[in-house]
Amino acid sequence: MTNYQKMLKDPSTLRIFFSSPFGGMEEEREELTRRYFPHINHICNSRGVQFVAVDMRWGITTESSASAQVINLCLKELDRSDMFIGFFGQRYGWHGVDDAALQENFDNATSAYPWVSSVRDKSVTELEFIHGHLNNPGSLPAYLCFRDKAYDAKICEEARKKGDKKMVFKYSPESDHAAELLDDLKHRCKDTESLTLGVDLCYKNPKEGAELMFKAIHQHLTKYLMISSVHVVQEDRQALAKSLHGAFLANKVKLYEGGDHYITQLMKNVDAEPPVPYLVTGPAGCGKSALVCNWLHKLMQNPAYSHCCVVHHFVGCARDSARIQSILTRVTEELEEKVEELKSGESNSHGDSKKEGSDDVRELMRKLSVVLDRLTSLGKQPVVVIDGLGNVKKSSKAEKAVYWLPTFPKQAVLVVSTKQSDEDIIDELKRRDFSVIDLPPLDLDTQRVICVNTLRMAGKELSPAQVDKVVQAKQTENALFMKIVLNELVSFGYFRLLDKKIDSLVSCQSVHDLFM
Template sequence: MSHPSKSQQRFPFRALVHVQRNYRKLPPITQTIRPIEENGSLQSPLSIINVDIKCETPQLNENNFWDKLHEHIASQTLEYNNDHGNQKTPNKIVRIFVSSTFTDFFNEREVLIKKVFPALRDEMEPAGIQIIDCDLRWGVPKDSTTEQTILTCLEELDRCFEDNGQPFFIGLVSDKYGWVPKLNELPKNIIERYRWIDEASITLMEFIHGAFRTHNPNAFFLIRKSENILSNLPDKYKDKFRDKDEFNQSQIQELKNQLPKIFPPEQIFHYDCFYNGLDSSTGRERVKIDGLHEFEEQARKFLIQAIQKWYPANFTNTSSLDTEQKQMNTFLLNKTQYFVDRPNEFSFLFKYITGDHKDLTLISPTDTTSENAQPFLALTGRSGDGKSILLGKFVLNIEEKFQNKFFLFYYFLDGAFHANASHFMLTSLKQKLDKYLEENNLISPKTGERLKITDDTFLSDAIGLLPIPLLIIVDGLDKGDIHHNRKYKEEFPFSNLNELMTDHTYIIISCETNLKLYETILNHIHYNLQLQPLTIEQL
């Protein structure tokens, strides 16, 4: 990673994730630091949060450094090697952390961001895997302090540990060692929390923290063969691709030598590429590197295999129903990652599904001839008010905290649109009910046999056998109704309300108030939750 004064700003500074990991105390990597007295007092230009003594540390040559580093790694316990993260739901978030120096790896990072990760998302979505790439090129403002810069990087890695147990880690290596902060510039909390190693660059500390210490099986190191680039590179750009400092040069060369001693061959790949002139299409002149097809293919291949090995349950042979459910769940994870807390609306939804309706306003149908069914809940609002995000977060909350309290069926048309959504939803609900009855050995009290999904009364009979409440959530039913001529009363769930609504069935439907779906809702007795636009204070 580059020095913070040289970093570029593209997006606002991201919030830091404070994760306290219970690492045990380890022996220092160098000799104990001792204070030096000058004129009878301690001299320190540092602030109170930093180390408050001037330090003298022994100079390490590269061999001594790597010997000490190997001792340091060997002393670690593999406490997280079998930990696959704190995610309890079947669908998983996979965070991919990219670590490298910045000025020399713009092209490779662009390949990862624009080609590898999009292809990976397409590959993983059917298995219920959401891919989040952690590329910190633009995450550190140029005016950041040393502490802010380091914490931004290493706490992002901590977040990867929390979600995945072992980070999915991409390390890019060439001819730059990166910025090496002085030990007396580092706050004590960083030295102790991350067991900082003297003379290590920030990039190497990312390698150590995210991969070396736990012998991370999800780490992949791509080492560029840079002869073709350096021999053709204009002189003014060579310092961006190769360190001038002799110690840094020896360190990066030794890193290449040491990687095979720490990781097996399948976690290391050497690739070639070539200089292809300068590119100013982005408004800033950059070195253009081509020939990265093999780099792209190997990175994608490794990540696919690593994710499949790490979360094998997501890749077992499943029915089309399970695949559809995983895709829907992945859609919800993506949709709700920027959820803004709405406690009042959440409370309203929970009151409805738990039968606490005394404070809810009941709206009677405008058509007095409408059937007298159990009230459902309409979540109304304008386009963009956040109906899908709210219901998506609500669904994920139910799945995580109330998994066995409700028989949950949900459908978000933005997540998996079907031309005949009504038929698909009804079929999917029947299939899910049939599977539940079979798994729980629930049989008809009338016949003493299993219900047949082909029977006309299957839906009402199956709901009657459920030992837990049925909760149906439908979002975006009015999607695609550009001509406002749909007959919603003939579509699910309205076409099946008489079968669906029992004293332990709850249905939530979202809609916009200016579309025909809302007119259909007004013809049924229901509760209404009007969603208000978010205020500036909430954003």
């Protein structure tokens, strides 16, 4: 096994390139998308990394295809990827030295990839295998697998009995020559097995193939790129919570559009004398968390604010994170940790926040106030963010809204968020003189930028007419609705049905309807 480079090309994103011919491999791709991609997403999200499945089944626009840029686009997406997963059935894919359109694609790719001129008889899928692995075995983590001929033969036999010529076409070699080229590719892959994550020459069926691919990916992620889940379990409670809240923040700063003026407003408030507490509100799914996280990211990355001691708590992102006692305890402990760092080992005569056993809300509020005062006395500016107040668990229906949130010292910064529908919380915070940022729906230009950039991150591109269809739907004014629609399109596997898929998604009237 080669000692693969352990750093991602983009530290915040894991890009895995999935390569196969289009026809006859739909079942593997659907199995991967529906069963295994959520697991990969979970592994990545728990470490603040975004998972992008690069899948060229669609995303090459009619314009790119007409200008013969298919090979260029595929190989460029591979250059951006961190892993290569290749799989074949019996079809070899688009190839032919006499195919004028394909040879024009070769012509256009030779300037960036001179080696393609020597393999003009190969299929586009084999070009991906060559560039992703065979040209430099071991440079990119790769898992390569080929489906058992017996599976395809059975499908073809059943299709012939039904007179289904399309199915026979998808599960048969294009020609004897194509079958020979595919067999040659298998042998070359097998010869380099020691420099891969694995090579399987005859997995039995699509479910087994998808499982093998996932196992190879999972093993690589836990061994080389991520911290094993076993180690996570062994971390202490405070460190694990800090890791999960940090991962939540990291996942919200990948792509953000349309709120720069709000970020500027929050930055100016940190500099104000004195700062005021802020409430960020708006409809569910409008981007409140994204705004808060991107402001925090900018604040923490700016050396001019090194005097700020930042603690962020995202209600619901970790176990027990919605309990009032858990929120107060965790925020207090993190601030106390910063005090201890500043004191550089001096005796801690005010160590109330470290005492175990107290679950009394009033006592926890007092401890938080004490540690906030200590930080300001040490010349630091506490910055506390609590995102999702409406999701905090109440002990009773009669409980007064946010009674547990103490008054902060004069120089401390407090920013909270809640849904527009949480009227009791909003009324109470306004009574306490919180300044309010009320997020509006996404405007059309912002929707368009989000749509194009999100798909581009996944190596996809819609036609202008398709983009218009997405952004002109009233429901995509909601950031969460837009995100779910785009995620569904990225994982959709049938290019010719893409317009119908877009229509079905934008016809949904709510986020809930998208999951029905």
